[in-house]
Amino acid sequence: MPLRSTEHGWGALVRAFHWVIAVLIVAQGVIGLSMVQMGLTPAKVRVFALHKSIGMTILALVLLRIAWRLTEKRPADPPAMPRWQRRAAHALHLALYALILALPLSGWWFNSASNAPLVWFGWFDIPGLTGGYDPVWKPRALLLHQTLFWVLVALLVGHVGAALWHHFSARDDVLRRMTIGPRKQNGGVP
Amino acid sequence: MKCLGGLCVAMLLGVAAPALAQTWQVDAARSTLTFTNTYQNVEYTGQFRRFDAKIIYDPNDLAHAKFDVSVDIASLDTRNSERDHTALGADFFDASKFPKAHFVTTAFRKGADGKVIADGVLTLRGVSKPVALTVTFAPQGDAAILDVTAPLKRLDFGIGAGQWADPSMIGDGVIVRGHLLLRKANPQGGS
Numbered sequence: 001m002p003l004r005s006t007e008h009g010w011g012a013l014v015r016a017f018h019w020v021i022a023v024l025i026v027a028q029g030v031i032g033l034s035m036v037q038m039g040l041t042p043a044k045v046r047v048f049a050l051h052k053s054i055g056m057t058i059l060a061l062v063l064l065r066i067a068w069r070l071t072e073k074r075p076a077d078p079p080a081m082p083r084w085q086r087r088a089a090h091a092l093h094l095a096l097y098a099l100i101l102a103l104p105l106s107g108w109w110f111n112s113a114s115n116a117p118l119v120w121f122g123w124f125d126i127p128g129l130t131g132g133y134d135p136v137w138k139p140r141a142l143l144l145h146q147t148l149f150w151v152l153v154a155l156l157v158g159h160v161g162a163a164l165w166h167h168f169s170a171r172d173d174v175l176r177r178m179t180i181g182p183r184k185q186n187g188g189v190p
Numbered sequence: 191m192k193c194l195g196g197l198c199v200a201m202l203l204g205v206a207a208p209a210l211a212q213t214w215q216v217d218a219a220r221s222t223l224t225f226t227n228t229y230q231n232v233e234y235t236g237q238f239r240r241f242d243a244k245i246i247y248d249p250n251d252l253a254h255a256k257f258d259v260s261v262d263i264a265s266l267d268t269r270n271s272e273r274d275h276t277a278l279g280a281d282f283f284d285a286s287k288f289p290k291a292h293f294v295t296t297a298f299r300k301g302a303d304g305k306v307i308a309d310g311v312l313t314l315r316g317v318s319k320p321v322a323l324t325v326t327f328a329p330q331g332d333a334a335i336l337d338v339t340a341p342l343k344r345l346d347f348g349i350g351a352g353q354w355a356d357p358s359m360i361g362d363g364v365i366v367r368g369h370l371l372l373r374k375a376n377p378q379g380g381s
Contacts, residue, residue, distance in 0.1 A: 042359050114270060
């Protein structure tokens with residue numbers, strides 16, 4: 001598997017970015033939805049700290065992923081895809097990039113406005129974005145963080161649904177080239 | 191001078207008291223009572239916005255000096271509303287049961303480095319413990335700045351005991367700092 005993407009498939013680095021970030025996002029969703037239900041105990045504080053650390057990790061990985069993507073060309077869309085599908089797919093991917101950047105940023109913003117600590121896996125202190133406690137922006141940042149989460153869930157339903165549709169219905173290489181690699185070097189024409 | 195009973199005593203005290211000790215009024219709007227502690231190993235600063243301090247102090251007459259400070263626990267502010275809410279609850283300050291903290295000096299002395307130490311008793315969350323304040327006093331005419339600092343241990347007073355005792359979550363050590371702007375209560379008669 002080549003490190004860089006080719007016209008026919010995604011490189012190893014892009015696939016690694018995709019799946020590591022995907023796993024972290026699912027974990028963040030589960031942790032985030034669970035932690036707000038917890039009673040106030042030291043365990044809750046630790047789970048919040050974990051959520052923040054994972055979120056900052058995702059932010060860093062997404063920035064690296066975008067930087068890497070800017071250096072290489074994306075594989076060609078399957079020729080069978082109509083124009084509207086290509087546009088919809090590219091728009092959805094762009095929206096997903098925007099959301100996976102905006103979610104950790106809004107969480108970081110909320111944390112900063114709450115004047116809560118942010119120590120990356122107990123290792124080092126990450127400064128706030130607001131210059132301390134900000135009771136005006138704090139509820140807005142939280143509302144944004146929660147709203148963006150549900151928008152992301154909706155888009156991910158579309159993303160996963162489209163990947164499965166490509167694989168099982170269109171029978172092209174779109175899912176395959178992000179996982180085990182393309183079947184044949186023709187861009188996925190069945 | 192003729193004097194009768196209590197009146198005579200009052201006159202004597204009236205003359206004697208200013209010479210023995212200086213009573214100060216605290217400029218509450220410009221004075222602060224702050225503390226630093228750590229949360230998840232990150233230092234933060236909080237303050238008690240309402241406190242009442244009775245200060246009698248003359249650096250040349252430590253024998254008659256006295257600090258008597260009462261703190262309104264509910265006025266806690268650490269610039270984090272969740273933390274403040276939690277801190278006032280039963281696991282921590284338990285402000286509804288113990289609405290006031292009280293510190294009163296028992297004696298003043300000079301420390302080894304020449305600094306003034308005020309020994310006293312702090313009553314916090316129903317626990318009374320000896321606490322020593324380091325005193326810095328800067329007179330400026332009829333006014334003065336009084337800075338005091340004291341290291342405490344929150345667990346000595348049962349603040350966040352039990353499940354919250356872990357110092358990597360909330361540090362045990364707390365540095366308390368008082369910064370008081372004083373004005374002479376009796377500027378004409380002051381020493």
